Amino acid sequence: MKYITKYKSPNYNSRNKSKIQLIIIHYTALRNTKEAISYLCSKEKKVSAHYLISQDGVIYNLVNEKFRAWHAGQSFWQDIIDINSFSIGIELDYSPIGKNNKFSSKMISSLKKLIIKIKDKYKINKKKILAHSDIAPLRKKDPGKYFPWKLLENEKIIFKFQNITKNDTKIIEDWFNKYNITSKKRIIIFALSLIGYDTRQVYKNLKHYNRLISAYKSRYLSELTYASKETVYTNIIKHLFKNLLTKN
Numbered sequence: 001m002k003y004i005t006k007y008k009s010p011n012y013n014s015r016n017k018s019k020i021q022l023i024i025i026h027y028t029a030l031r032n033t034k035e036a037i038s039y040l041c042s043k044e045k046k047v048s049a050h051y052l053i054s055q056d057g058v059i060y061n062l063v064n065e066k067f068r069a070w071h072a073g074q075s076f077w078q079d080i081i082d083i084n085s086f087s088i089g090i091e092l093d094y095s096p097i098g099k100n101n102k103f104s105s106k107m108i109s110s111l112k113k114l115i116i117k118i119k120d121k122y123k124i125n126k127k128k129i130l131a132h133s134d135i136a137p138l139r140k141k142d143p144g145k146y147f148p149w150k151l152l153e154n155e156k157i158i159f160k161f162q163n164i165t166k167n168d169t170k171i172i173e174d175w176f177n178k179y180n181i182t183s184k185k186r187i188i189i190f191a192l193s194l195i196g197y198d199t200r201q202v203y204k205n206l207k208h209y210n211r212l213i214s215a216y217k218s219r220y221l222s223e224l225t226y227a228s229k230e231t232v233y234t235n236i237i238k239h240l241f242k243n244l245l246t247k248n
């Protein structure tokens with residue numbers, strides 16, 4: 001796989017021996033690759049990513065994988081708070097409001113190859129290939145609801161939770177009920193926290209709860225624009241069930 005290594009970001013530090021376990025996908029929300037390179041390589045901006053992929057599918061390696069790039073910001077997944085130390089960050093030259101508002105097939109084809117390469121190299125679990133919005137649902141929307149997650153799922157590059165029958169979800173519901181977790185909202189929050197999401201600030205704050213749900217929907221239910229509360233609930237239960245059954 002060929003990378004452009006001409007541009008380097010000064011924005012990185014040591015991983016302090018943290019093991020790489022996650023891949024985080026972003027979009028730049030900038031106008032083009034040139035602007036993205038200058039932003040991600042500017043000392044003043046204090047941000048970076050290991051990789052940037054252009055609309056033409058060119059991959060720029062801006063930070064060596066062995067270092068901790070600064071792409072995640074304040075974020076959380078499972079028990080990890082310092083996501084930057086444990087992850088590889090990939091930026092896509094995409095802006096929802098720019099001329100680069102399409103995930104081009106060349107871009108996605110390069111992204112797929114890059115993910116597979118990193119995944120194999122560090123033995124990264126398919127469940128740990130995540131959106132920035134997964135790890136910071138209250139702050140971030142990228143890579144957004146038009147990102148082709150389904151394509152990556154169908155090609156078995158990332159985790160797919162569908163294909164669970166309705167009956168299977170009963171096991172999970174019974175299990176929650178056994179522990180007196182009976183309201184659907186509580187079950188949703190509990191399930192999302194078991195999947196990995198940061199749910200610490202959501203139970204008593206409706207705005208935060210809604211943001212978490214929309215982050216989840218943009219990632220997993222983007223084809224169902226008007227998914228009902230019931231659909232979201234059933235899908236989260238199925239998701240948890242499949243999550244518990246699947247090792248990788």
Ligand SMILES: [Zn+2]
Nearest residue numbers: 026027132142
């Ligand atoms: Zn991001």
